[in-house]
Amino acid sequence: MAQTIYTAFQQSAQQWPDHDFMLVLPETADAYDIPAGAISYAQAQQEIDRLAALYSAAGYGHGHRVGMLLENRPAFFLHWVALNKLGASIVPINPDLRAAELEYLIGHSEMILAVATPNRHTDLGEAALKAGQTMGLITPDQTPPPAPQKAPRLDQAITIESECALMYTSGTTGRPKGCMLPNQYFHDAGDWYAQVGGLATLHKGRERMLTPLPLFHMNALAFSAMAMVKTGGCLIVLDRFHPRTWWESVRKSEATVIHYLGVMPAILMKLELTESDKNHYVRFGFGAGVDGSLHQPFEQRFGFPLLEAWAMTETGSGACIIANEEPRYIGTNCFGKESADMEVLLIDDEGNPAATGTNGELLVRHAGPNPRRGFFAGYWKDQPATDEAWADGWFHTGDIVKRDEHGYLHFIDRKRNVIRRSGENIAAVEVENVMQQCPAVRSIAVAAVPDAIRGDEVMALIVPHKPLSNLEAKQQLATEIVQWGLSQLAYFKVPGYIAFVDQLPLTSTNKIQRGELKTLALELLNHPDCVDTNHLKKRQEI
Incomplete structure (x- = not known):
């Protein structure tokens, strides 16, 4: 049995050495200034072993953490597996993060090295200095410097329980939580996808899976990448979702499976109808959040099913649900029903089981003797939060779900104070804590408002230091605040709307009244005085 991700890849490279493992399309190659073309399993294995030897010679090993800011370059995966061979864990870094976020991430994770594109070295170096963390910096092509400290678990065997990645996810406390993900997590995710069957059946040695989703999220790294490793398929990673060239990429890559977020079908449906809409090899899409009114029209127009699924970074495949069998109840936010490998409980606000047809919080666990199998190992440096999430032996998801009379589950809303914008979870408290530091802000509160394309958008209610006399002054100050925010936060977290108010809704203890x-x-x-700042929220060149 494979104990690590490295051994799983090694087995596939032995079985399918000449098969394409990764494909870099010309448009992605141009965006990243890297070679286009396919990388075979054998070629990838050779490069992984070369990198592992370099890391080993430099003293990196079991228990070390290494940051990865490489976007969706193949180097991300190759360095990850090389480090995994030695028992080192990676910390995937969202390239949209800025000063305050990087400082927290580096200090909290205690990473001792970051592998990043050259244009981010200054940002990372400054953040590490502010965090007081000794950290080396290399590009993916450079030889790693000597490790600043001995690997903490050098004398311990590398096992399936060893940490493989520390992945950060937004929570309700305002600071992202570090989810410790063991080798088991990634093995189980790949095995789950390889075996789930139905409309999501994967054929060994034949699949070509295209995803625009980032490798620093669990969907692409745990499910897409590991599913291809486990089945000898080809992973096609785009630098991002490009609507106008999407179908050209699908056709050129000969993709058989695509991964999506709910925002993507909405955008693709706005494209002009063409005779080639069904001219592709895609058998199904795997994702979540498609607008119910667009679900069936999309499938009819493009000729393949969008299989809605549910999972979280914390749950992995230990509690993953997908509508991969008929009936799928298209257009009702249905994501199927749980398999025999997991258990589901819906509870009301009093903690009692929710009746059929009524909303309840979704609680999940793996079936069998180990209810946490396939889940994260816990939150790094936050055992109380881990214990709270697993209260009463169930993982509390914070998602509101309804079970219909046929036993199928339908997504309703999120109980947690998290803004969901284009697939990104944004903690309102985190945005407030950072934006509060802007010199122009006296006090601030952030909430979600509906957006037809992105699901949610970030809106900020701000008390300025002095009253603003007219709309022009409000627009000018809002622009200044957002531009400041863009230097500190990922663009998607910065307010898309700003309303200046005299006071915020507070409790008697000065806490924000969220309702x-x-x-x-x-x-x-x-x-009329609400300032739309969405035009300023553009992904920064990195």
């Missing part, structure tokens, strides 16, 4: 805030944000959204 009242949400109501007020919706009221102010359409007010």
